[in-house]
Amino acid sequence: MTRERIGVGVVGVGMMGRRHAENAARSIPEARLAAVFDADRALAGRVGREIDADACGSLEELLERSDVRVVVIASPRRFHAEQAIGALSRGKDVLLEKPMGLSLEECDRIIAAAKHGRSRLQIGFMRRYDSAYAEAKRLLSSGALGQALLVRAVHRDREETNLPASSGITEMMLESTIHDFDLSRFLLGDEIASVATTAAVLCHTRDAHGHAPNAALNSVRFAGGALADIETYWGAQYAYDVRTEVVCAEGTALVGQHPRSQLAVYTRDGATRDLFPGFLERFADAYRAELSDFVSGVAEHRPPAVSGLDGRAAVAAALAGVASYESGKAEAVATTASPPREPSPRR
Ligand SMILES: NC(=O)c1ccc[n+]([C@@H]2O[C@H](COP(=O)([O-])OP(=O)(O)OC[C@H]3O[C@@H](n4cnc5c(N)ncnc54)[C@H](O)[C@@H]3O)[C@@H](O)[C@H]2O)c1
The missing domain is CATH 3.30.360.10 (Dihydrodipicolinate Reductase; domain 2)
Structure with a gap:
């Protein structure tokens, strides 16, 4: 039986986010890249065209999409807490790039949002997958x-x-x-x-x-x-x-x-x-394995590895x-x- 592919949205498509977006689009059979968002809208548009994904005009727009189940956050670290909490509290599963937050207080709020939204949260320590x-x-x-x-x-x-x-x-x-x-x-x-x-x-x-x-x-x-x-x-x-x-x-x-x-x-x-x-x-293979494991873990209801x-x-x-x-x-x-x-x- 073929399983429906999990829709992925990527927030921040600079150096790291673009790699995650490319992996979701091209290298992970369980995933489908649905949408990208970047504060630099021209960049989001360009990446979206190149990788064949919709470019959203705002984070809200990306989070409201029902075809986005997994959100990969690869924006600069000062935005991690606010964006992860926004996604988790809407029930999205989140792969959040390191560092998780700027303070322990931010980390605690993110953990609480995942618990409250009953969402899966994994942190991007990809070396564990090397x-x-x-x-x-x-x-x-x-x-x-x-x-x-x-x-x-x-x-x-x-x-x-x-x-x-x-x-x-x-x-x-x-x-x-x-x-x-x-x-x-x-x-x-x-x-x-x-x-x-x-x-x-x-x-x-x-x-x-x-x-x-x-x-x-x-x-x-x-x-x-x-x-x-x-x-x-x-x-x-x-x-x-x-x-x-x-x-x-x-x-x-x-x-x-x-x-x-x-x-x-x-x-x-x-x-x-x-x-x-x-x-x-x-760490090319590790980034691929990380997102692949997170996405298949969502489908299989496995706890996140990190x-x-x-x-x-x-x-x-x-x-x-x-x-x-x-x-x-x-x-x-x-x-x-x-x-x-x-x-x-x-x-
Ligand atoms: N796991 C790893 O090996 C690894 C490697 C590099 C970077 N990172 C992490 O990835 C994150 C991004 O790093 P990078 O090197 O790709 O940086 P980058 O500057 O290349 O890309 C960041 C992107 O985020 C966009 N952006 C800025 N503010 C935003 C906002 N509010 N919402 C959405 N997008 C926004 C920028 O326009 C830019 O395109 C950081 O947390 C960094 O620590 C992880």
Whole structure:
């Protein structure tokens, strides 16, 4: 029996939202891209024409459509709470990009709206769907490597920051480091107890004076005693470089730099590997698997794999990082009640 495809609406079709819209339109058999909305109406119109979806003139218009069951929110973070609450309270199921909100209070209001609207809410921590990270999680959960003790994570992005010094590290914590806070919680199956963050402007390409830090080192303590050491660096000239190592009592799981292709070229100038230029390339499969799992979970009434409480816990850790940078001390993180859950197996 063929199942009716689930209608998807995408809010914010910039870099990330456009990818979700393309996936819904072209790569996920369970989904049908019904509509897009962007505050930039010309952009929405262009994307709608290119991907064959209606461009709505307002968020209200998109939310009122009966053929939109799932709403993917990929607008800038300051709009997440208001837009997610609007969608959830109308009974729409929402895949909300990270960071879930700007504060714990916003996260709590989003969680309450999902409960009240009896809607499904998932947060866009797509790395959990990456095959190497998912396999590492399975291995750790199986106990084959013994107790997990230590996570070392590297997240180097090519982009430099041009933010003013006064903006501090909020952007870095909520946009980049938050992925590693979530991932280390996910891999260790434990809650973050405290974060100690040191950050600096380390620019070799231009005068760094007056800019916000582009490098941060985060020492993380987990409630159960494990540690994580997370590097975030904006300005890597060579590639988008994301790596994680989980050191366990009886072995180590490494998710390393994936070459984009198996090709290596050796010349008189040395060897080159084709590395990933950005997150859209490195995590292309994960973004597809994330939306596919959420959409099929809607049809099958499965609980979302990355809950509002997961999103809240990552925001709590990111805000503790900001506070620690400002105070110069380790800052405690408010823990949440439920431990992180593994995504359900892909069909
Ligand atoms: N999961 C990931 O790997 C990942 C990667 C990149 C970005 N993101 C997240 O996706 C979100 C968007 O980031 P981006 O890089 O695509 O930014 P972007 O600036 O490229 O796109 C944002 C889009 O939202 C539109 N917009 C602005 N205000 C809006 C509003 N009120 N309603 C609807 N649309 C509005 C803008 O016009 C723009 O087209 C952020 O929350 C970011 O953290 C997640």
